[in-house]
Amino acid sequence: MAVIEETRRDGVLELRLNRPEQLNAFNDELYNAAAAALAAAAEDGSIACVLLTGAGRAFSAGQDLAELADDRDHESRMNAGFRPFISTVESFPKPLVAAVNGVGVGIGLTVLPHCDIVLMAESAKLRAPFVNLGVTAEAASSLLLPERLGWNRAAALLFTGGWMDAREAVASGLALRALPDHELMDAARELAARIARMPVESLIATKKLMLDARLDAVRNARRREEAAFCQLIGGPANLEAIAAFGEGREPDFVGLRKTGEGSATP
Numbered sequence: 001m002a003v004i005e006e007t008r009r010d011g012v013l014e015l016r017l018n019r020p021e022q023l024n025a026f027n028d029e030l031y032n033a034a035a036a037a038l039a040a041a042a043e044d045g046s047i048a049c050v051l052l053t054g055a056g057r058a059f060s061a062g063q064d065l066a067e068l069a070d071d072r073d074h075e076s077r078m079n080a081g082f083r084p085f086i087s088t089v090e091s092f093p094k095p096l097v098a099a100v101n102g103v104g105v106g107i108g109l110t111v112l113p114h115c116d117i118v119l120m121a122e123s124a125k126l127r128a129p130f131v132n133l134g135v136t137a138e139a140a141s142s143l144l145l146p147e148r149l150g151w152n153r154a155a156a157l158l159f160t161g162g163w164m165d166a167r168e169a170v171a172s173g174l175a176l177r178a179l180p181d182h183e184l185m186d187a188a189r190e191l192a193a194r195i196a197r198m199p200v201e202s203l204i205a206t207k208k209l210m211l212d213a214r215l216d217a218v219r220n221a222r223r224r225e226e227a228a229f230c231q232l233i234g235g236p237a238n239l240e241a242i243a244a245f246g247e248g249r250e251p252d253f254v255g256l257r258k259t260g261e262g263s264a265t266p
Contacts, residue, residue, distance in 0.1 A: 013037075013044075014189070048198065048200045063107060126164045138225055
């Protein structure tokens with residue numbers, strides 16, 4: 001089964017994340033397949049707009065935590081999947097529309113500020129569980145979420161790992177519209193098709209102007225995040241979070257502080 005399903009119609013490439021049994025969690029295979037599909041779409045003159053969504057009941061549950069348990073170092077792991085994907089997304093030269101059909105966790109949230117237009121199902125909700133995993137922000141979300149949501153909402157989302165529903169995402173500016181679940185894909189396809197009827201050269205030129213205003217800042221934010229992430233991954237809080245996940249319990253970060261194991265500053 002392909003981890004990315006592609007459908008083409010009238011200048012629109014629809015990419016569907018297709019690991020429904022894993023709630024479309026990203027492993028290396030999915031990261032690389034999505035990056036390759038986007039890179040091909042960027043060079044394909046017949047494609048004017050890309051629509052990104054998920055199969056089944058989730059948009060994406062984020063990083064596949066099973067893959068975090070392998071024996072590669074963090075730098076190798078990022079180069080194998082995450083970094084090529086997010087580098088492709090952040091500079092994608094054509095309109096990119098997201099149809100968030102279910103939960104978006106981790107990368108399922110942090111990819112959204114890189115999309116040009118986001119539509120959400122009313123039942124969909126978003127979460128940034130990085131502190132819950134003993135790590136920190138990714139994909140320039142430390143820059144883009146405060147920029148999009150405002151400092152207070154972004155801080156609440158990043159510091160607590162709490163949920164944001166579709167209504168809150170629209171009110172904060174992260175999403176354009178929330179729609180009844182059964183109307184989401186029709187609305188997203190109609191919007192993507194409307195965009196694709198425009199001249200491709202004008203779409204690319206306009207997107208380039210928009211990206212040029214922020215791309216350096218996005219890349220600098222990612223460099224800072226990745227440096228901080230590398231300091232935290234494999235640390236006491238991260239190991240406690242992974243152990244707790246595997247054992248089906250809540251992580252005890254307060255206990256780490258009492259023993260002095262979780263007090264390092266990145």
